Amino acid sequence: MSKPSIPQGTRDFSPAEVRRRQYIFNTLRTIFELYGAQPLETPSMENLVTLTGKYGEEGDRLIFKILNNGLHEKKDADKEKLNNEWNTLLSKPYSTPVVTERALRYDLTIPFARYVVMHQNDIAFPFRRYQMQPVWRADRPQKGRYREFWQCDVDMVGSTSLINEAELLSIYQAAFQKLKVPVTIKINSRKLLAALAELCGMPDKMMDITIAMDKLDKIGWVGVANELRERGISDDGIWQIERVINVKGTNDEKLVAFSDIMQHSASGMEGINELSKTLAYYGSLNASAPLMEAGDVDNDHNIVVDISLARGLNYYTGVIVEVVCSSDAVKMGSIGGGGRYDDLTGLFGLKGVSGVGVSFGIDRIYDVMEELDVFPKQLAEATKAMLVNFGGENETYALQILQQLRSANIAAEIYPDAAKFDKQMKYANRRGIAYVLLPGDEERQKNMVSVKNFETGEQKMISVDEAIATLKP
């Protein structure tokens, strides 16, 4: 028999990993609900036609398609049709609904749009929803890139108010404070990028300009200027961009400087106004300092206007944001991002629903938290106590104690067999169990129990009530 394995790019999550992942999900869930967002879950499978053509050609190629069942049960006449479909499949990667009518969810955005359109009459707009589910992509697996991975999105649709943008910034702030991850939240507007291209006299070159500017951190200004030249930007254009990039200072100072430079661009002034209003709303929301717990990080002043921020330009139409971990100890790209879009549901025939959304990169956040060592210690400690099984009457006595511990909310187990003492202790040790309880003859006769603290090695015989008091969380 060959050794069993799992598909490339997928993962088993061990008990310790599940607990830490659940901690992230639960923390986010609590914050989302506090902000009035509603949970939504959509099926893992969507009809293939719902997904194709929504993610570009590259995306279509990466969708996992599910083979229709019962193909072998078709009549011979139908099989000819299937053979044609099969040949299409071998020459072209999509539009073969007869052989594969269903496909695995590729992201959470398209299923959300599909849901909104299908349930438009039941939904009270503005609709704030969050969704935390796996998605699947047939990408080449590599470090940090999986074929099954989790997305976590919050979107607010049906309102153009910039309060929504401020709320989402505030959710980011609250979430990373609670997760103890120091972050910088970069904010920009697609309208400023458009204005920048206007300023260069090349409004159709926005994408080129953005792609080049995005590399500023890596290749410096000289490198960016060279790339801009290669991409056909004029010298005057490059000078204009240099002026904008050189703007330093607080967010307010930057916005004032941008208004000076972009005063003749309607799009630019709109973008500046939107950023300014978003930041003002955020300021009103967080006028009083947030409640901090020990170890919480204060991300309150880490919102930074950054005109080089690009992020999925084809999709977004207004304010865009991106979150990076600000600790020097961690090398990691974006751990979250999002922005305003004008027409999410138009794809499915419902026009004019504007929205803004952000996502959390769960797998990357997990890695960052591991590196920073900020997962709560109690997550590692699964079961708090194990009762040693001495068999016979002592076993019966142990079972009685066991259930009393659980009634007091103490996670506890008994070694199910009256195995050798060493074997039982070795098990408890491997499991990382903090306390071992020894209900032997003497303990049973005295109606007590010996409690051994595994870490200190200390052992004492006490009453069951005292044991409960010692172990109680």
Add this chain to the structure above:
Amino acid sequence: MSKPSIPQGTRDFSPAEVRRRQYIFNTLRTIFELYGAQPLETPSMENLVTLTGKYGEEGDRLIFKILNNGLHEKKDADKEKLNNEWNTLLSKPYSTPVVTERALRYDLTIPFARYVVMHQNDIAFPFRRYQMQPVWRADRPQKGRYREFWQCDVDMVGSTSLINEAELLSIYQAAFQKLKVPVTIKINSRKLLAALAELCGMPDKMMDITIAMDKLDKIGWVGVANELRERGISDDGIWQIERVINVKGTNDEKLVAFSDIMQHSASGMEGINELSKTLAYYGSLNASAPLMEAGDVDNDHNIVVDISLARGLNYYTGVIVEVVCSSDAVKMGSIGGGGRYDDLTGLFGLKGVSGVGVSFGIDRIYDVMEELDVFPKQLAEATKAMLVNFGGENETYALQILQQLRSANIAAEIYPDAAKFDKQMKYANRRGIAYVLLPGDEERQKNMVSVKNFETGEQKMISVDEAIATLKP
């Protein structure tokens, strides 16, 4: 554009449904952890070879297979091979790994066995794991039967101790008490069913006997006797079965009567002994009454020895259990079940790992809880408070109040636009929000806020601190 839809047999879960489902998952999770069970999650996709041949021919037919990606990118030489695979696929539903190397998880048991074998050196045995994840089956959808549905399993492997059986009974008891679902837990042993066939002098007819006996509730004894005769059981055999079925009384009384009838069957006496020990362990565990909360159901005395219980005979080897809702108000089959198996991991080359496991039928439990109306009321109440948006300075004032509510753990939102008052109130009403806060000019100048209770219609102007005290959970 055609109206968007979702695949047959799959479901979108609305916010209210997600909350109720999460309530079930969290309740079970808390109890499992209290009993020392460890969470495990496996990938949605397994290698097809891991799954085929494990669920019988019918099962193989129902596995959802994922088409390999990039087929259109293959060289012409390889395409001939693919065409052969395709033809196999059209004549036979499985063993076509070149075209579909991956498939969707069909249950949680085989992936668990695969995990145990792959990680046998890292796991501390005995290993108690729980797993709550969706599975997929290409079954014909009908009421209560879905193509994507959730399984929830707890298994204890690597120990033959009957304490494990008692622990699982106790988990059932605690779970359904907490979920406020009154249940009967039926318990039997495969060994008793084997003994019954011996008693009839037809040890190879165990399956026939069981299938007939299983219909007792529906067709009565005369019907069962007829079916037994049709299935070739002798008159003496039928008389023996009648004797066993006629045994009434407490569990202890039944077991005494069975020992009398089956005294010459080694298998029978072993089964009786195992049931008796399991019930004794359960009794020791639950010697003191469980802590009850208001509305909890006391399922403590609802474990019933039932010799007609069958349950997946091919798979199980010892004690078997099944849970049914005992409320007359609910018509629903089994909502949980499981048993002891001797060789789960043998399929993947690791022999001699005995285990016992039970599962919870999440979708059915959900339906039962809906029917009994036992979901906590606060699950329906999502956001507690909405701030009406009066625009301008009042909007700024509202944002400040909003964040103070959230700091006090009150789920709150602001209507993001300064829309007409009626529109805002209508939204709050549709959302089922309990309190509407009105921060108008007068309130802002007095540094207070008007709080309207949506249910009673009562409205009063109070300080923000008083409002927080009123709304606090």
